[in-house]
Amino acid sequence: xxxxxxxxxxxxxxxxxxxxxxxxxxxxxxxxxxxxxxxxxxxxxxxxxxxxxxxxxxxxxxxxxxxxxxxxxxxxxxxxxxxxxxxxxxxxxxxxxxxxxxxxxxxxxxxxxxxxxxxxxxxxxxxxxxxxxxxxxxxxxxxxxxxxxxxxxxxxxxxxxxxxxxxxxxxxxxxxxxxxxxxxxxxxxxxxxxxxxxxxxxxxxxxx
Amino acid sequence: xxxxxxxxxxxxxxxxxxxxxxxxxxxxxxxxxxxxxxxxxxxxxxxxxxxxxxxxxxxxxxxxxxxxxxxxxxxxxxxxxxxxxxxxxxxxxxxxxxxxxxxxxxxxxxxxxxxxxxxxxxxxxxxxxxxxxxxxxxxxxxxxxxxxxxxxxxxxxxxxxxxxxxxxxxxxxxxxxxxxxxxxxxxxxxxxxxxxxxxxxxxxxxxxxxxxxxxxxxxxxxxxxxxxxxxxxxxxxxxxxxxxxxxxxxxxxxxxxxxxxxxxxxxxxxxxxxxxxxxxxxxxxxxxxxxxxxxxxxxxxxxxxxxxxxxxxxxxxxxxxxxxxxxxxxxxxxxxxxxxxxxxxxxxxxxxxxxxxxxxxxxxxxxxxxxxxxxxxxxxxxxxxxxxxxx
Numbered sequence: 341x342x343x344x345x346x347x348x349x350x351x352x353x354x355x356x357x358x359x360x361x362x363x364x365x366x367x368x369x370x371x372x373x374x375x376x377x378x379x380x381x382x383x384x385x386x387x388x389x390x391x392x393x394x395x396x397x398x399x400x401x402x403x404x405x406x407x408x409x410x411x412x413x414x415x416x417x418x419x420x421x422x423x424x425x426x427x428x429x430x431x432x433x434x435x436x437x438x439x440x441x442x443x444x445x446x447x448x449x450x451x452x453x454x455x456x457x458x459x460x461x462x463x464x465x466x467x468x469x470x471x472x473x474x475x476x477x478x479x480x481x482x483x484x485x486x487x488x489x490x491x492x493x494x495x496x497x498x499x500x501x502x503x504x505x506x507x508x509x510x511x512x513x514x515x516x517x518x519x520x521x522x523x524x525x526x527x528x529x530x531x532x533x534x535x536x537x538x539x540x541x542x543x544x545x546x547x548x
Numbered sequence: 549x550x551x552x553x554x555x556x557x558x559x560x561x562x563x564x565x566x567x568x569x570x571x572x573x574x575x576x577x578x579x580x581x582x583x584x585x586x587x588x589x590x591x592x593x594x595x596x597x598x599x600x601x602x603x604x605x606x607x608x609x610x611x612x613x614x615x616x617x618x619x620x621x622x623x624x625x626x627x628x629x630x631x632x633x634x635x636x637x638x639x640x641x642x643x644x645x646x647x648x649x650x651x652x653x654x655x656x657x658x659x660x661x662x663x664x665x666x667x668x669x670x671x672x673x674x675x676x677x678x679x680x681x682x683x684x685x686x687x688x689x690x691x692x693x694x695x696x697x698x699x700x701x702x703x704x705x706x707x708x709x710x711x712x713x714x715x716x717x718x719x720x721x722x723x724x725x726x727x728x729x730x731x732x733x734x735x736x737x738x739x740x741x742x743x744x745x746x747x748x749x750x751x752x753x754x755x756x757x758x759x760x761x762x763x764x765x766x767x768x769x770x771x772x773x774x775x776x777x778x779x780x781x782x783x784x785x786x787x788x789x790x791x792x793x794x795x796x797x798x799x800x801x802x803x804x805x806x807x808x809x810x811x812x813x814x815x816x817x818x819x820x821x822x823x824x825x826x827x828x829x830x831x832x833x834x835x836x837x838x839x840x841x842x843x844x845x846x847x848x849x850x851x852x853x854x855x856x857x858x859x860x861x862x863x864x865x866x867x868x869x870x871x872x873x874x875x876x877x878x879x880x881x882x883x884x885x886x887x888x889x890x891x892x893x894x895x896x897x898x899x900x901x902x903x904x905x906x907x908x909x910x911x912x913x914x915x916x917x918x919x920x921x922x923x924x925x926x927x928x929x930x931x932x933x934x935x936x937x938x939x
Contacts, residue, residue, distance in 0.1 A: 405840030422742060425742065427742050427743070428745050429745065430745075430747075525743075526840070528841070530772070531710050531817070531833075532835055534772075
């Protein structure tokens with residue numbers, strides 16, 4: 341008997357790409373996911389269910405065992421810690437860079453600075469490793485505004501094309517980490533349900 | 549402080565209330581009784597030790613987890629024990645000074661400074677139950693500990709047990725052979741521990757290690773699964789002699805466990821590096837479906853070495869509060885006998901007799917309709933004799 345599995349997907353820009361990847365593995369939701377308010381979907385493989393969550397909640401669901409596996413950006417894992425999870429596959433989709441950024445032509449030279457970001461933990465670790473004393477200001481969005489409005493001298497954010505930064509008179513400065521999408525697995529599920537999880541991992545690796 | 553705040557408890561601290569409390573106590577008795585039958589000596593380690601004694605041999609993680617206070621009498625720092633195993637090792641080598649093998653069990657509260665989210669911790673005062681077999685190197689000791697671990701889980705109510713086994717030695721051999729620089733070690737450890745296939749690949753390519761070892765490092769995170777994995781490991785990574793020895797050890801343990809217990813799934817995980825930092829050889833973790841956290845963790849270690857005495861040891865610990873979640877939920881069982889509050893010698897004799905045979909007899913207090921009692925029977929005076937009647 342195959343034990344039922346739950347896979348948690350992140351809402352937002354990686355949802356579409358994760359779905360098309362799962363489609364290649366034959367995991368297709370019975371109903372259309374787009375323009376649907378439902379959050380739990382059955383798939384054509386009867387033992388597999390999908391749930392759709394905010395990216396930041398995906399590791400929590402998987403860590404606490406409410407979902408067995410999840411697809412989520414490495415940025416979320418770096419920020420929230422991935423110690424209680426396995427992260428076997430790098431899907432190499434939705435690639436982007438986690439960078440510091442600031443106003444064009446303006447380089448902060450002080451060893452203290454104000455930084456606006458939603459990645460508070462990453463920022464703390466990064467600046468500590470550079471020996472910089474950073475005052476970190478937690479924002480939930482529109483980081484690009486912070487230097488313009490003199491709220492911060494630097495920001496840490498995800499940079500994809502760099503267009504949003506450019507339009508606001510800013511440029512990316514230092515690369516902190518390359519980001520891509522990962523498969524995460526609950527440690528207990530991996531052992532108890534390995535008969536269904538291990539073949540699925542191998543299938544997913546083969547189609548990347 | 550507002551009135552309702554007076555009832556709040558600190559994060560991760562809880563009261564254990566009836567009927568859970570009696571279930572926990574019964575399970576504790578059952579487990580200690582089981583260990584007694586196997587010849588394990590009960591030790592009650594102190595909750596408090598001088599910090600320097602407590603932290604003498606433990607790793608950084610456990611140091612952070614230790615609650616620290618100042619001892620008013622000596623002016624020194626003291627700590628609340630966060631894990632009993634190092635204490636047991638200290639007692640064995642410094643106090644008991646045992647020369648041969650010695651079996652120890654314990655059941656005690658330990659205290660944690662914070663909730664470890666990575667471990668899904670929900671409480672800071674687990675009741676740690678453990679067994680340790682100290683001073684013996686052979687596989688027989690590991691097998692005994694595993695058998696006893698499985699028996700403990702069955703006694704607690706587990707039906708089907710999943711046992712994950714691994715060997716930290718494999719990673720240690722590889723690190724020693726590859727001579728990787730210290731700055732990369734932490735990254736590598738994390739990547740392997742997370743089974744992050746891609747990260748291990750990238751890192752190993754980056755740091756230029758010997759060809760022979762490189763291949764094994766890349767394969768290691770993928771080597772987890774049922775017995776086929778060991779066969780695969782023999783084919784792919786056993787060309788290093790030291791590793792072959794360790795694989796032989798795992799295979800032998802697998803055979804012996806399978807011979808002795810039924811209804812258990814054994815999972816091999818060669819990249820399992822978890823557990824406390826003191827483990828140095830064969831390790832295992834037990835899971836039961838329906839419980840997200842591992843129920844038992846154990847393996848081989850040698851803490852005694854740091855006390856100046858070689859003491860190869862193996863053991864296993866459980867959290868009693870977690871084990872009790874295997875206990876089948878029952879409706880409140882009423883089994884007490886209600887007795888009237890009377891000055892009557894015959895009644896008193898009858899009550900003593902019933903209690904002698906293990907019955908619970910509760911006195912009815914005059915003037916109150918008692919709700920708290922869990923009685924299903926009552927003592928009544930019938931034909932001048934005190935007799936039990938159903939309620």
